[in-house]
Amino acid sequence: MTTGFSGRMRRPAAVAALTLLLSTPAAAQAPSEAARAYTPPRTSDGQPDLQGIWQVLNTAAWDIQDHPAQLGIPAGQGVVEGNEIPYQPWALAQKQENYDSRLTADPATKCYMPGVPRITYLPYPFQILQFPDRVLILYEYIHVTRTIYTDGSPHPDGHIDFWMGDSRGHWEGDTLVVDLIHFNDQTWFDRAGNFHSAALHVIERYTRNGPDHITYDVTIEDPEVFTRPWKMSMPLYRRQEENIQLLEYECYAYAETQATTAR
């Protein structure tokens, strides 16, 4: 069944907007060293300008940790700080089980929305658009969109099982800090079976550190699965091609056509 919300929701006006954003220890962490020295150009309303079409150049979509090459999969150096994901013992066993069955069990093989942060490091471009009260990210991969409200509005009451979570952002200096909750437990972090529960709390930090680079820092917190918060970091690269634009990767449309043709 589709999530058949009517879409008309009202914000609880009395909720203190930024309390949740600012009360977590992880949110107080600074951007990585590489992100600091550059002074970015501004949008017309004074925000650091993150707009453009961006894409990663790494192998995190297959495995966010260090991994050797396999057929069709390049070797890669991990994007996890310290290369260690602090699983609780039961969860480490689950991760191994996921890994063993990854070719069919990875939700991405079903063309489902991939969650955050995985959407960022899939090998598809995405476009950032900025407005005074929100940042929009449009992804080529199955036309996923995110609206990151930067108007001080709080997360809606929940729990809500969103595939892509609920994004509320604010600016800390030149860094866009995005707080995400309201995830379902159906997405993985990569093809290697790294996973989370619906208690997932993600904090993203977008810091432009050059004309054509953004440093993307992520803090992952999930007390149901991990023993402590942990972090990933990677550069985002501006797509340089003349007339670059987002096209389409309609995963399920192609998969359905193929399945029906094969039947």
Added chain:
Amino acid sequence: MRIRFVGSMIVVAAVVATFLVLAPIPAAGQPPRAQPETAATTWNPPRTRDGHPDMQGYWDGGPVNASHSIEDGCCDPIHARMQSRGPERLGLPEPIIVDPPDGRIPYQPWAAARRTEHLFNMETPTRLEHIEPEDRCLLLGAPRSNYRGDLQIRQGAGQVAILYEWTHAYRVIPTDGRPHIGADIHLFNGDSRGRWEGDTLVVDVTNFDDRVWLDSHGSFYSEALHVVERWTLVDADTINYEATIEDPAVFTSPWTMRFAITRILQDGYEFFEEACYEGNRTEHRLAAGRLAVAAGERRLHTHEESK
């Protein structure tokens, strides 16, 4: 909340219940839409920094009944009963096809025959292409996305972005004069290029994928489709939307649809994540369709009994 069109209602209710899909609808009690005037208005709209009319915000797309049939609106008798639709919610409040004047799509003879074939298959699908694109969560392209629920318009330098709540679709419309992408690239949403003619945003859309229909009634087109949309803010809360549809492979002449897109005035309104495909069960539809066809229940989808 309203039940979405799912085709076959012929199989037993228990089977039907396994694949009913719910979809958002405009809130009840909204004021009736006025058909906007096409004549230029003297009203001076609010403007963005670059001097163009400011159309930003959330909007309620054109008449959602049109997404079932741009000619006849909604519904066939089974859906009308299932959704307890009163007479005021049947059909279309006003025709949206304004040219030709009879409000019908000017199909070439072979294309009219193919569309009829679609209407024979839609209630008892046995192949993927019998199931209409909306029920498969495909991007609906232009113009159909604009009469399938709510829109968010955002304008930036050199581009206009339109986000749709329906299956989280979006379009980015460059207005910087760049050419269309290469002819061999086909997109479900088509490739949009915008320009301002006075205070009207004119969007030229090409490079379509022919798996998308204009409505549930199998109103199809080819990859040669060329759509020209005209978006004009005629008062603070109304956009006059007009689309000219041209496809020499399918239609005898270009034709035009027109409807109003009205601003959503609810304070604090936000889109919800509309995870369509993640809950879709196309294989159930096909299984039910095969059973129904085997039982001899293939028939023409018609609204006659509702009239």
